[in-house]
Amino acid sequence: MKGYNFAYLDEQTKRMIRRCLLKAVAIPGHQVPFGSREMPLPYGWGTGGIQVTASILGRNDVLKVIDQGADDTTNAVSIRRFFGRTAGVQTTTATAEATVIQTRHRIPEKTLREDQIIVYQVPQPEPLFRLEPSRQETRRMHALSDYGLMHVKLYEDISRFGQISISYDYPVMVNERYLMSPSPIPAFDNPKMDMMPALQLFGAGREKRIYAIPPWTRVKSLDFDDHPFRAINAPHPCGLCGATDSYLDEVVTDDRGGRLFVCSDTDHCAERRAAGHVGNDGFKEAAE
Amino acid sequence: MSAPTLLSGRGLKLSFGAVPALVDVDVDLWPGEMLAIVGESGSGKTTLLNVLSGRKAPDSGVVWYRDPNDHLHDVHAMPAPALRTLHRSDWGFVHQDPRENLRMGVSAGGNVGERLMAQGARHYGNIRDAALDWLAQVEIDASRIDDLPRTFSGGMLQRLQIARTLVTHPRLVFMDEPTGGLDVSVQARLLDLIRSLVSRLRIAVVLVTHDIAVARLLAHRIAVMQRGRIVETGLTDQVLDDPHHPYTQLLVSSVLNA
Amino acid sequence: MAYVAVKGGEKAIDAAHTWLAEERRGDPALADLTVAQVQAQLGRAVDRVMAEGSLYDRQLGALAVKQAQGDLIEAAFLLRAYRTTLPRFGDSLPVETETMQIARRISAIFKDLPGGQLLGPTSDYTHRLLDFSLLDPENTTPPPPAPSLAGDSVGAIPRVADILGQEGLLEPDGGAAGTPGDLTREPLAFPASRDVRLQALARGDEGFVLGLGYSTQRGYGGTHPFAGEIRLGEVSLEIAPAELGFAIDIGDITLTECQMVNQFHGSKTAPPQFTRGYGLVFGFNERKAMAMALVDRAMRASELGEEVTAPAQNIEFVLYHSDNIEATGFVEHLKLPHYVDFQSELQNVRRMRAEQDKVAAE
Numbered sequence: 001m002k003g004y005n006f007a008y009l010d011e012q013t014k015r016m017i018r019r020c021l022l023k024a025v026a027i028p029g030h031q032v033p034f035g036s037r038e039m040p041l042p043y044g045w046g047t048g049g050i051q052v053t054a055s056i057l058g059r060n061d062v063l064k065v066i067d068q069g070a071d072d073t074t075n076a077v078s079i080r081r082f083f084g085r086t087a088g089v090q091t092t093t094a095t096a097e098a099t100v101i102q103t104r105h106r107i108p109e110k111t112l113r114e115d116q117i118i119v120y121q122v123p124q125p126e127p128l129f130r131l132e133p134s135r136q137e138t139r140r141m142h143a144l145s146d147y148g149l150m151h152v153k154l155y156e157d158i159s160r161f162g163q164i165s166i167s168y169d170y171p172v173m174v175n176e177r178y179l180m181s182p183s184p185i186p187a188f189d190n191p192k193m194d195m196m197p198a199l200q201l202f203g204a205g206r207e208k209r210i211y212a213i214p215p216w217t218r219v220k221s222l223d224f225d226d227h228p229f230r231a232i233n234a235p236h237p238c239g240l241c242g243a244t245d246s247y248l249d250e251v252v253t254d255d256r257g258g259r260l261f262v263c264s265d266t267d268h269c270a271e272r273r274a275a276g277h278v279g280n281d282g283f284k285e286a287a288e
Numbered sequence: 289m290s291a292p293t294l295l296s297g298r299g300l301k302l303s304f305g306a307v308p309a310l311v312d313v314d315v316d317l318w319p320g321e322m323l324a325i326v327g328e329s330g331s332g333k334t335t336l337l338n339v340l341s342g343r344k345a346p347d348s349g350v351v352w353y354r355d356p357n358d359h360l361h362d363v364h365a366m367p368a369p370a371l372r373t374l375h376r377s378d379w380g381f382v383h384q385d386p387r388e389n390l391r392m393g394v395s396a397g398g399n400v401g402e403r404l405m406a407q408g409a410r411h412y413g414n415i416r417d418a419a420l421d422w423l424a425q426v427e428i429d430a431s432r433i434d435d436l437p438r439t440f441s442g443g444m445l446q447r448l449q450i451a452r453t454l455v456t457h458p459r460l461v462f463m464d465e466p467t468g469g470l471d472v473s474v475q476a477r478l479l480d481l482i483r484s485l486v487s488r489l490r491i492a493v494v495l496v497t498h499d500i501a502v503a504r505l506l507a508h509r510i511a512v513m514q515r516g517r518i519v520e521t522g523l524t525d526q527v528l529d530d531p532h533h534p535y536t537q538l539l540v541s542s543v544l545n546a
Numbered sequence: 547m548a549y550v551a552v553k554g555g556e557k558a559i560d561a562a563h564t565w566l567a568e569e570r571r572g573d574p575a576l577a578d579l580t581v582a583q584v585q586a587q588l589g590r591a592v593d594r595v596m597a598e599g600s601l602y603d604r605q606l607g608a609l610a611v612k613q614a615q616g617d618l619i620e621a622a623f624l625l626r627a628y629r630t631t632l633p634r635f636g637d638s639l640p641v642e643t644e645t646m647q648i649a650r651r652i653s654a655i656f657k658d659l660p661g662g663q664l665l666g667p668t669s670d671y672t673h674r675l676l677d678f679s680l681l682d683p684e685n686t687t688p689p690p691p692a693p694s695l696a697g698d699s700v701g702a703i704p705r706v707a708d709i710l711g712q713e714g715l716l717e718p719d720g721g722a723a724g725t726p727g728d729l730t731r732e733p734l735a736f737p738a739s740r741d742v743r744l745q746a747l748a749r750g751d752e753g754f755v756l757g758l759g760y761s762t763q764r765g766y767g768g769t770h771p772f773a774g775e776i777r778l779g780e781v782s783l784e785i786a787p788a789e790l791g792f793a794i795d796i797g798d799i800t801l802t803e804c805q806m807v808n809q810f811h812g813s814k815t816a817p818p819q820f821t822r823g824y825g826l827v828f829g830f831n832e833r834k835a836m837a838m839a840l841v842d843r844a845m846r847a848s849e850l851g852e853e854v855t856a857p858a859q860n861i862e863f864v865l866y867h868s869d870n871i872e873a874t875g876f877v878e879h880l881k882l883p884h885y886v887d888f889q890s891e892l893q894n895v896r897r898m899r900a901e902q903d904k905v906a907a908e
Contacts, residue, residue: 068657075671081673126765129765129768133764133856144368146372148405151402155397155401155412156395156398159395159434160434161812225412226412257712
């Protein structure tokens, strides 16, 4: 793209972001403030993730961009196009081929490797924000490891609903020190973060925070000994490929209660179907 | 009293602008005893409580605290995290207005369990059992465990605050007019409760009150403050039955006349 | 030199108006902006002015925008003032957004659903890169024609709210009880029912409602919102005059509607249901409709037994400060002369200082 640096940001900005990333990796789960820039996409639509990706992308990288687990959602398409125009890197929909994966609200089903980096788009980096809106106060709580407020909230859930009622953006303890928001991934995905071989980077553009989980780090979802963490997923197999262990989207097929459940991770589903797996609604796909 | 003190203040001075709030105050507290600090409003008693508990720094002077390992700590030289930890475990602070120390949007059980969870308790059933136990000890009906404090009476809120504070078995509790603003009958019940809990758990208490009757009922020793100074101190009954300082005499006689 | 009393206020005002007219016209060498151009090419400005002016008339909105030199609050003010002069013939029947001629319809809570995700003419996925080709006056190539909306649904597109409602997952809508309040005629009174609150939001300042809505997302009275459905298009307006005894269609208006699906509400005994927040606004304005739905839900906090802690949940705070014509009037009224009162203050302060000096000297 004429008149723009590789991957849009100027080199000084990229260096600033990389310094923040290094600090974040050195202190797993700790939120590092950074001088987030206005980007051509709106705040709340992935500017943090985009800035992180722009700062780590090299000419030989292969980039995958997903939103809700799918490569073809409008926002994923928009961001992939953005990097196509500004960096000219090779892009892919295959998780296995990617070196950098930028994601909104899902972790791919396929276990990631040590040579891969996953960049999460984060709307709200502060895990305590619903309980304590003041950032000044939450900074102190993180510094003093004072997370009583969050435990109280979990206690309240159990006393009110009989179970912890958080289903996404489920808070985790990273490296047994920092309370962290994993971004609004479904709780189902939380276990993937624990001891993940890949580097996990988190960018919040509007809130201006970066954080990270280095490879092979302990990540534990908050719970009680007698109310252990449980992942939530629709109790069906994928209608297209039959998978029973992937996170499912619910598609409303008619206004009489008709439903179809399909893998949210489109690459995972396509790979399974290519290998011959068929779900009970597999015939529907052929009809389109 | 040759045993080592639990808490000691020496040479405490504090002024708010031109107004002196504490003038050369020395005070001692021994383990397991209740010390009442009495005086009119403006005498400096609440300021003294705040300085002793580390909430307000004096202009000069020092406050020493002896921890369970017999180490002495300068309360105002402690790093903030250490003081914070102290306040959540070994120490407690009961406010005159219980709302200042309760989460009004959190159930009674959650309020009581919070300090346990802050210390690492991770078994919901056990935390809830501890909360139920403490609600019983402060005479709040077990059925209220999931109720929000918004629905509690003033007396109940105060008892809930006490449960929340004592759940970690602190060795030292600061109390600021714990019965202030409550009905006489509610006060009496609360005072009884405080007395029995404190003696059973052997908690040392620094209690601030303007009410001589409260001091008489609860405290082993009493310190009388007037305009920022301690004018008289000693065993409660001795001081109140035979006051030496004219101000103490005035206080005592005004109660008798009431 | 001797003081000369200030006179000539009227002459000064006339001169100010002349200068204002000059500013409005701008460089006379440039073509005068026509109202038709504003109406056709600055549609979003016209939409906002109609919403906050509480008057649906695109041409008048465009005129107000031009007259106000693009100051949209000033333009809304012009519409409101004009509205005062218009006689009220009657009220329309409630509009049916279910039978809207959809230009755009999306849901963030289902990947796909009956009626589909119809993007419409949205700027959502544009990259915000200044298009310098727009500077070139010679650049008159019209854009390629948009692909036609081949909707795969005939007739009404079912509401997402009804889809959730089928399983009882969404609280039912509070049915209309009696005549809705009318803030354009009656003063605001508390407690304010939901119809009045919605009306205040619909005509409230977009920036104010946006800020409050944003605050709920950041923890000041959070409601876990999801965009259940946003639909945008034309609805027909019907009135049922008493003389006729039946309803007649008097025209179409463009509306943007947003149904937010919010934090579920329930307990050990009452099965949890998602709760609603609603936004409806004249013209094409998703930002306003969405923010309105967030604030609507926040203001239902006490009704739903939630703690009221944040500004967006404080009904009086929101309703009293949402009207930007009232706000700008009062804020800017400080420009009016206040020197009589200030003189009293001056004398007061001087006297207090003198007394303190006297005491200090003693």
